Amino acid sequence: MNPVPFVRALLARNPRTIRLFAALVALAAALGIAVSAQERALRQGSARAADRFDLIVAAPGSQTDLLMSAVFLRPTQVELLPGPLAHRVLSDRDAEFAAPLAFGDSHGDSPVIGTTADFVAHLSGGLAEGRGFARIDEAVVGALVEGEIGAALAIRHGHADDVAAGLDADHAAEAHEHEHHHDHGHDHAAEDGHHEDGHHHEDVVITGRMRPTGTPWDRAVVVPVEYIWSAHVMGTGHPPGDERIGPPWQAELMPGLPAIVMKPASVADAYGLRARYRTEASTAFFPAETLIELYAVMGDATRVMLGLTLAAQVLIVAAILAGILAVLDLQRRSFAVLRALGAPRRYVFLSVWLYVAVMVLGGALAGLPLGWAASQLVSALISRETGVAFAATLGWSELAMAGLLVLAGFLLALLPAWRVYRQPVVEGLR
Amino acid sequence: MARLSVRGLRHAFAAGPVVALEALELEPGRLTVLTGPSGSGKTTLLYLLSGLIRPQAGAVVWDGVDLARLPERARDRWRRGNAGFVFQDFHLLPELSPLQNVLMPARFAAFSARRHAGRGAELLRRFGVPDRRRVALLSRGERQRTALARALLLDPAVVFADEPTASLDAAAGRGVAEALQALAAEGRCVIAASHDPDLIALAGRRLHLEHGRIEVFA
Numbered sequence: 001m002n003p004v005p006f007v008r009a010l011l012a013r014n015p016r017t018i019r020l021f022a023a024l025v026a027l028a029a030a031l032g033i034a035v036s037a038q039e040r041a042l043r044q045g046s047a048r049a050a051d052r053f054d055l056i057v058a059a060p061g062s063q064t065d066l067l068m069s070a071v072f073l074r075p076t077q078v079e080l081l082p083g084p085l086a087h088r089v090l091s092d093r094d095a096e097f098a099a100p101l102a103f104g105d106s107h108g109d110s111p112v113i114g115t116t117a118d119f120v121a122h123l124s125g126g127l128a129e130g131r132g133f134a135r136i137d138e139a140v141v142g143a144l145v146e147g148e149i150g151a152a153l154a155i156r157h158g159h160a161d162d163v164a165a166g167l168d169a170d171h172a173a174e175a176h177e178h179e180h181h182h183d184h185g186h187d188h189a190a191e192d193g194h195h196e197d198g199h200h201h202e203d204v205v206i207t208g209r210m211r212p213t214g215t216p217w218d219r220a221v222v223v224p225v226e227y228i229w230s231a232h233v234m235g236t237g238h239p240p241g242d243e244r245i246g247p248p249w250q251a252e253l254m255p256g257l258p259a260i261v262m263k264p265a266s267v268a269d270a271y272g273l274r275a276r277y278r279t280e281a282s283t284a285f286f287p288a289e290t291l292i293e294l295y296a297v298m299g300d301a302t303r304v305m306l307g308l309t310l311a312a313q314v315l316i317v318a319a320i321l322a323g324i325l326a327v328l329d330l331q332r333r334s335f336a337v338l339r340a341l342g343a344p345r346r347y348v349f350l351s352v353w354l355y356v357a358v359m360v361l362g363g364a365l366a367g368l369p370l371g372w373a374a375s376q377l378v379s380a381l382i383s384r385e386t387g388v389a390f391a392a393t394l395g396w397s398e399l400a401m402a403g404l405l406v407l408a409g410f411l412l413a414l415l416p417a418w419r420v421y422r423q424p425v426v427e428g429l430r
Numbered sequence: 431m432a433r434l435s436v437r438g439l440r441h442a443f444a445a446g447p448v449v450a451l452e453a454l455e456l457e458p459g460r461l462t463v464l465t466g467p468s469g470s471g472k473t474t475l476l477y478l479l480s481g482l483i484r485p486q487a488g489a490v491v492w493d494g495v496d497l498a499r500l501p502e503r504a505r506d507r508w509r510r511g512n513a514g515f516v517f518q519d520f521h522l523l524p525e526l527s528p529l530q531n532v533l534m535p536a537r538f539a540a541f542s543a544r545r546h547a548g549r550g551a552e553l554l555r556r557f558g559v560p561d562r563r564r565v566a567l568l569s570r571g572e573r574q575r576t577a578l579a580r581a582l583l584l585d586p587a588v589v590f591a592d593e594p595t596a597s598l599d600a601a602a603g604r605g606v607a608e609a610l611q612a613l614a615a616e617g618r619c620v621i622a623a624s625h626d627p628d629l630i631a632l633a634g635r636r637l638h639l640e641h642g643r644i645e646v647f648a
């Protein structure tokens with residue numbers, strides 16, 4: 001028995017309809033693939049972005065907010081860790097290193113982050129060009145920030161939708177500087193005033209550019225943490241007149257900090273440090289763990305998405321099935337003629353099954369690149385939005401998903417095949 | 431040689447008795463033409479004789495086997511091995527070449543039709559069908575002769591034809607009628623339902639159906 005020539009004839013009969021059906025199958029496959037690949041890309045991309053942030057210590061508050069502001073550089077409201085406590089965390093000997101993170105300012109669309117040269121090196125694994133910052137008014141920029149080495153960048157202090165309490169936009173206005181100075185309180189020396197005069201509206205000069213990291217930091221302008229402190233009239237953590245940047249700072253002069261990143265030397269140290277700073281005065285957490293908790297929450301949304309996708313696929317399949325039954329009704333005479341010529345029932349059964357199976361398989365195969373392209377597109381859009389680089393790839397789960405669709409199609413193809421199998425020959429001949 | 435024998439055949443649709451045939455022998459070598467007004471049951475009789483319809487009563491015996499008692503699968507097999515069918519509107523697969531169409535009956539039996547390819551090509555030559563990429567490109571007469579070649583591929587002992595010349599012009603119709611007569615002359619049972627005077631003129635026997643009665647003219 002060889003149904004191939006007959007199937008070929010059937011397929012050639014309504015090429016446009018068949019292409020439409022195959023395109024619908026491709027769409028159904030692509031939809032599932034895109035949703036699944038996208039979800040994986042989001043996880044991988046965000047996990048990679050959190051990679052260099054082993055442990056974050058901050059003032060008590062929402063870990064998700066802290067994750068968003070410290071790792072993904074999204075503007076969120078964050079409390080300050082008081083200076084003396086920050087100083088203690090930064091000088092903890094059980095950490096391989098600890099770096100301050102001060103955020104809230106911006107240059108154009110780029111967030112401006114204050115930290116140390118060590119952290120820049122840790123984050124980017126070396127610079128693509130130039131050198132690290134050595135003075136308070138120097139900056140290292142992310143791979144995607146515009147501006148040549150040596151160019152000056154204007155910094156806006158504070159964010160429109162504001163940020164770290166205490167690093168507030170209004171503080172930029174000189175008219176208010178004294179009352180705010182007062183707000184920032186007890187741990188500031190009066191000398192801040194003149195410091196602030198020197199740096200408040202000052203541009204920073206680009207001295208270097210980080211290697212691409214595929215994280216939101218590619219769009220960041222990174223400056224010495226002292227720049228941010230002094231811009232917000234909080235001192236520099238160093239004695240007045242001391243122009244040094246970076247650690248060590250003086251505990252009693254130390255301004256508050258929104259967050260500190262720590263790199264523990266070992267897993268045991270990591271848990272030790274987290275326990276040490278998970279107190280009433282501070283919170284400590286592993287961003288990777290918080291991400292996993294977020295995924296768990298997002299998992300429900302993902303399930304809903306996948307459910308909707310499945311519903312769409314079922315609808316498409318039902319529409320195709322109805323269409324195929326209608327098309328086959330128009331072909332019933334062809335089947336009857338073959339039967340009159342002596343074709344066994346199983347010959348027409350097999351032919352119809354193959355006919356549908358070819359459409360399903362062709363559609364699903366076309367759906368793979370289509371789904372991949374769709375997830376590339378969505379990845380590109382989300383990357384542009386978040387700065388997190390996503391690589392949506394076709395993995396086993398997407399292939400399995402397409403395989404499942406094909407399998408379902410093969411099973412459903414039994415339906416029209418069965419119908420034609422059951423058709424009385426004589427009625428088809430009329 | 432085997433022949434098709436009918437005994438006490440009776441088949442009626444709800445509307446009334448259609449076919450009642452006490453006895454009929456379709457012996458090899460004879461072209462039998464069924465005539466009768468529209469609706470008189472010519473097509474129905476062909477379907478009964480070929481085992482496509484199971485009669486309500488009576489027997490259609492081939493080589494000692496009553497087709498009327500065989501299950502559908504066995505009747506399919508009987509047609510595959512012994513019968514060829516030609517229809518008024520050819521019922522070819524227009525997307526395939528004439529040869530591919532002719533080879534269709536071989537596809538039911540085996541994966542490869544190579545064994546039959548030579549015979550298929552020869553039949554097409556014999557009926558003067560030109561080689562074309564698709565049957566849709568053939569003239570109507572050529573198409574009906576292709577259908578004839580298809581019916582003959584597996585060398586059937588019985589050829590059924592339902593109005594095989596009705597959709598052809600006179601010249602093409604004559605060609606097909608002569609071909610049918612030639613098939614009978616080769617020693618096959620050939621039975622055709624037709625109004626075509628040319629075909630009737632070539633018949634070795636005529637069965638006329640009217641009001642459920644069948645008259646036989648030798």
Ligand SMILES: Nc1ncnc2c1ncn2[C@@H]1O[C@H](COP(=O)(O)OP(=O)(O)OP(=O)(O)O)[C@@H](O)[C@H]1O
Nearest residue numbers: 443444445448466467468469470471472473474475
């Ligand atoms: N499956 C069926 N159910 C009910 N009635 C049927 C069925 N098949 C045929 N008939 C009726 O039986 C009668 C004979 O039909 P048939 O097709 O055999 O006539 P015919 O002689 O071939 O006519 P024509 O010359 O128009 O082709 C008609 O009245 C038809 O309506």
Ligand SMILES: [Mg+2]
Nearest residue numbers: 472473474623
């Ligand atoms: Mg008829």
